Amino acid sequence: MSKPFYILKHEHRVIERALRALDGMCLKLAGGSNVSPDSLLELIDFITTFADHYHHGKEEKFLFPALERCGIPREGGPLGVMEHEHQIERKLIAELRFSANAYSEGDGKAARSFTEAAQAYLSLLVSHIEKEDSVLFRLGEEILDDEDKTSLAKSFRESDEALGGRSLEDFERTASALEERWAL
Secondary structure, three states: OOOHHHHHHHHHHHHHHHHHHHHHHHHHHOOOOOOHHHHHHHHHHHHHHHHHHHHHHHHHHHHHHHHHOOOOOOOOOOOHHHHHHHHHHHHHHHHHHHHHHHHHHOOHHHHHHHHHHHHHHHHHHHHHHHHHHHHHHHHHHHOOOOHHHHHHHHHHHHHHHHHOOOHHHHHHHHHHHHHHOOOO
């Protein structure tokens, strides 16, 4: 039997490495240390590509519809909450990118706006991951049958193949390198 929820939880652990790096960057910026704009943008690119497009994309395209077919409501239910949080996360990522670009141009207030957006993003995503791991994925594990789980895992693999040459291992290496460099 395939393990789609193991896959998603593993991706959460990869995302958490990048979040620890983001937190470390914020601590440095808040302490007045310089952080290279390229490092900020590298982390934002990772979050955009892996956390949002790769991971959230799988949830929105494959998992949420499968759960909805099994009776989990989208509107007014947990799927709607998760999708709404994904939208807020995307807005915060846009704020991070805007602030990082302003920081790279020497805007003296950009470090603070970056750390404020980053703290909001960190808080939301840590809570979001906890809700998915402890509630949504457990619920999915219970209500989806073996055929649904196999189909989900197959869809995830096909989605991975469409990444244009990047593999999960590539993302894991990037997250680990960011964490090693920036997490405190």
